[in-house]
Structures are given as C-alpha cells and as structure tokens.
Amino acid sequence: MIPSVLPTYNRAPLNFVSGEGSWLVEADGRRFLDLGAGIAVNVLGHANPELVEALTKQANTLWHVSNLYHIGPQQELADKLVESTFADTVFFTNSGTEACELAVKMARKYHFDNGAPERTEIITFDGSFHGRSSAGIAAAGSEKMTAGFGPLLPGFVHLPFADHDALAEAAKSPSVGAIMVEPVQGEGGIRPLPDADLKAMRDLCDAHGLLLILDEVQCGVGRTGKLFAHEWAGITPDIMMVAKGIGGGFSLGAVLATENAAKGMTAGTHGSTYGGNPLACAVGCKVMDIVAEPAFIAEVNRKAGLFRQKLEGLIASHPDVFEEVRGTGLMLGLKCKAVNTDIVTAGYANNLLTVPAADNVIRLLPPLNITDAEIDEALTRLEKAATQITQPA
Numbered sequence: 001m002i003p004s005v006l007p008t009y010n011r012a013p014l015n016f017v018s019g020e021g022s023w024l025v026e027a028d029g030r031r032f033l034d035l036g037a038g039i040a041v042n043v044l045g046h047a048n049p050e051l052v053e054a055l056t057k058q059a060n061t062l063w064h065v066s067n068l069y070h071i072g073p074q075q076e077l078a079d080k081l082v083e084s085t086f087a088d089t090v091f092f093t094n095s096g097t098e099a100c101e102l103a104v105k106m107a108r109k110y111h112f113d114n115g116a117p118e119r120t121e122i123i124t125f126d127g128s129f130h131g132r133s134s135a136g137i138a139a140a141g142s143e144k145m146t147a148g149f150g151p152l153l154p155g156f157v158h159l160p161f162a163d164h165d166a167l168a169e170a171a172k173s174p175s176v177g178a179i180m181v182e183p184v185q186g187e188g189g190i191r192p193l194p195d196a197d198l199k200a201m202r203d204l205c206d207a208h209g210l211l212l213i214l215d216e217v218q219c220g221v222g223r224t225g226k227l228f229a230h231e232w233a234g235i236t237p238d239i240m241m242v243a244k245g246i247g248g249g250f251s252l253g254a255v256l257a258t259e260n261a262a263k264g265m266t267a268g269t270h271g272s273t274y275g276g277n278p279l280a281c282a283v284g285c286k287v288m289d290i291v292a293e294p295a296f297i298a299e300v301n302r303k304a305g306l307f308r309q310k311l312e313g314l315i316a317s318h319p320d321v322f323e324e325v326r327g328t329g330l331m332l333g334l335k336c337k338a339v340n341t342d343i344v345t346a347g348y349a350n351n352l353l354t355v356p357a358a359d360n361v362i363r364l365l366p367p368l369n370i371t372d373a374e375i376d377e378a379l380t381r382l383e384k385a386a387t388q389i390t391q392p393a
C-alpha cells in the first residue's frame, strides 16, 4: 500500500520533534548536531529567538493579504535586498524552483521585448540543480530527474562544467539568450565555479548581449562568507535566484534583477498568491538584518577557516575514508573515498547530521552561527564515524 505521504524521498529513520541552535532533538530524546541545517536553510539555527519573535509579532498582526495590495514587510525586505546587492528590483516566491521559473520567463521576455524573440535558449551546466519544477528539471537536464517526465520544456543547452571553450562557442549562437549557473554547485557535490570562469561568463554575456542568471539558492545569504557568492569573483549578475537561507526556515524565495533585465515584467506578466506574504517577509527582514552585518559575515569566514583546518586534519588521519575538503565559507564538502552515504549513516549513529551530494561528497552546511565548541564537537563525531567506517564492529 502506498504510504499516506507520497514516497518520493528515501527518508532516514529519524523524526525530529524540536530544535535549538545547531541541535535537533529526536522523538526518543537523542540530541543531534545538525550540519545539514535543512539543506542550507536554517542559517541562524533552530528556533532562533529573534526569528521566533519576528514571526510571532507578524502572526499576531497579519498573515496574508493578496499581492493585489501593498504589503509592508514585502516592501521592507525588497528595499533591504536592493540596498545590499546589485539588484534594482525583487519578486518574491515561496521556493527556489519557483524562482527558477521566473528567472527563465524574465530572460525570455527581455529578449522578446528587445525584438529578439528567437533568443529563447538558456545555457546550463552538468551537475547543476535548479529545483524540481518542469523548468527546473529541464534546466538541470540530468537523466535522474527528467526520466519519465517528458516532454521536457525546451530551450536549454547543457554544457560540461567549467569548460570555457565549449561555453565561448555556445554563447555565439543567435538563439541563446542567457547563461544560468550556480556559483557553487550544491547538489552537484559542493563544486565551486572558479572565479575566473564566473568572470569569463560575465564577459561573454556582455559581448553577446546575454543575461547572466546566477542560482544562489543554496550558496547565497552569507553561506560562502560573502552575502552572495558571486561577490568573491567581483562580478554581478543580471538576474539572481535566492531561496533556502533567506527565510531562515520559513519558506521564502526571491528573484533579484537589474532594472534592465526586469524591464519586460510589467503588470500582469507574472504573479504568486503566497509569494511575498507578510509572515515570510517579516522573517526574511530579520534574517537580512542579522546576516548582512559585516561583523556576522566576518565571523562566518573565521569559523569557516577553523572548520576547514580541522577537516584537513581529519582527512590526514583518515586518508582511506576522505579524499579532500572543498567549498567556500560554511558551504563545505568532503569528497569521500568510502561510500558517502555510509559516512552519513555512520554520522547518524554518532548523533551527527550531514547531507550527501553527487560526486561521492558529504555536505557540511551548518547554521552560520554555529559556535567554535560545536565545530570541535562536529569533528569529534566525524572522527568517530570515520573510525567506525574503517573498523566495522
């Protein structure tokens, strides 16, 4: 019999009933150190008092009104995002894949309104992930996600990861209108795109009149030690997708864009019932107030350095289990020699949560406010898990 919850996930036998900071409590009372943070979502940890307060205050005031009206917290969050990024304008969604939908529509409408309706194609890359909507799976294009779901949304050109020559050639096509890329691939195995490649993409877009769409759903909002990951490369996109961390655990996503890229999106061209609702935006405002502070970002970088150094030590003492540490800031990946899911499972046995990714990697995406003591504790538990992998009981 089919379970009452549609079985599209292979779930671990864990049922968390409460959380506090970097910790989650299982129904049986065990306390788990959470290095997954709901896949880079709980940037300020679980039950963060400031977020709880922002949400509760809004919940006692106003939950939902339609986007037919002005929404105060939405306006406030849009202003904050515009102030702290390249963007001139923001549309709010409830998820990352909805942000992908709008990014695709916005790019096509831009070229349509510019008198180049043939420029519908968007270049994307192997190993990418843009969510599970029809546009999202077509954009990523992997067989694993698309098999059985055809006909796929046309208009995506898939290229190898970080292959500049292939990209330079494809960008010349008169039917291409945009490049969509994650500055650091998340699901693909914590693969940072080299800064030089991101810069080259910006140049190619400028040279050929293409829009650069960055998917910062996983790597954005302080995760890499910059407010947004592209800042490391010193470039700006035309359109950027955000979600996960921006809501700190409340469903919220956004598309940020320059005025030029967004010019086709006039009244009536797009919409969302829930997107930008008062509850989500009240939380988003508080997340931005905290995470966008230079002192907070500086702490992310300091802790990332500490974590990374300790992970290098772990690899040195378990070269048969781990191969290398990769990633930027607190978006870290351990490329494994052992089977990554075995290590994740060994982590569970030591009350530690990590997240598997492609390329035999385990992801370490802790709350950005994880403490030094918790980083030490994480290492102790990873050490135990690694030892159990090499010396099975």
Ligand SMILES: *Cc1c(COP(=O)(O)O)cnc(C)c1O
Pocket (backbone or CB within 6 Å): 094, 095, 096, 097, 098, 129, 130, 131, 132, 182, 186, 187, 215, 216, 217, 218, 219, 243, 244
């Ligand atoms: C998670 C993710 C998405 C999809 O976000 P959802 O909120 O699950 O729809 C898109 N892009 C990237 C890079 C992601 O990590």
